[in-house]
Amino acid sequence: MSDEMPQLTRFERRELDVQLTYADDSEYSVTYDDLRHSCPCAKCSPMRNEDESSKTLRRQVEALPKEKPKVRIVGNYALGFEWTQGCSSGIFRFERIWDLANRRDPDNGKPYVHGAW
């Protein structure tokens, strides 16, 4: 579905979630908890491989203070979020954010495999 993704034009940080506006005027909201739980970094991703560890990650994320992140644009393909606590490593491709907006699994059901270690 990411193929038909319109361009993200507005990223409004609200108290508990972010409102996304796309070029076709469609609007979506994604909670910060959902955003943080779907962090694509090499530390967070493997935790989503199993249901139990995924729930643990979720609980860890939900226990963090509610805050608006700093946002940085990465190249022309992604966003990075900086939080005062918790993981700030993940680089979120626009496709990933689009999947989250549409309540789809951004990992496409694939388990994360560490190529590195």
Added chain:
Amino acid sequence: MTESYSIESCLERWVEVEPVGARHMSDSPVSTHDPKAPVESADPSPQEQKKMEQAYAQMKRKMSMQEIGKKIKHKVMVLSGKGGVGKSTVSTGLALSLAQQGLSVGILDIDITGPNVPKMMGLDGRRLHVESGRIHPAQGHLGVKVISMAFLLDNEDTPVVWRGPIKLGAIQQFIGDVEWGDLDYLIIDFPPGTSDEPLTVAQSLPDIDGMVIVTTPQDVALLDSRKSITFSESLKVPVLGVVENMSGYTVSGKAAPGTEIEIAAPAGKTLKTTSDDEGNFSVTLDIFKEGGGKSTAEEFGVPFLGALPFDPGFVRGGDDGVHRIVSEPEGPSAVAFAGVVSALQEQIVDGDSVGLEII
């Protein structure tokens, strides 16, 4: 006769050199000054004087690194997890291809122990010009500016045997004491792996645009490339994309028009082709495998910048100091590099041009 360079002998050749390990708390936020201690003398001892001078030089270098960062529009790191994948060839190729567009480009060869960019750029044996304590880069083909450890070695057969902190000091001097001038692009060529060098550069040079990961299609190289991609997340430097080098070797030939030709390819495959009306034929052999770089990029969600052909001309060009892009600017390798550079430039954009409003 082979001799090892001692730290001292190598660093003596550099300007205002001091090993980082020898610096004294210049970066520390903790004051060691005791206000109750008796004042022994108003004049500092020669040792204290030296420490102050070192701290001042370090502060000056840090400020200089910030200034240099502003003068260079785009900084691109070129990395690979594995050695021998053609990082320096890709670095020089990217620099030359950008310079072909009329841009002002520099290459910083950070491979302290195995510097070979100068040879590839036809700058073998060249010396650097130092004026008013500032080092001026050598200029290679198409006006590309080059800084490399190779310029400081008397003998290219002599190894540089330095531990991490000394390398770190040299790298900071490579960045802070060099008069690059205004550049559109600075390409930074690293040794293989994920160790001190990229870490030092990422922490010293502000606003790095990102890193290009060079790989070959073989599994071992791909495994290490994945490591580099994960490494980028630790450094918080975005991956601009993956380049697959040595992607395929094209065999061309001539036969009678319409002749069916069979060529034995790797992995027991047989490739078939038919010569055209003029008798020309060509077949591309995947010496390693094919598509590995692209699939790694897809797996990690980073852009794939393109594949570069296996071109023996790169080897000859590297040895002769005339890069393939210079000797054959319209050739297939130059065209492939232009494609990679175009994909790279698409990734390097100012935040505003993404057209995203962040509130």
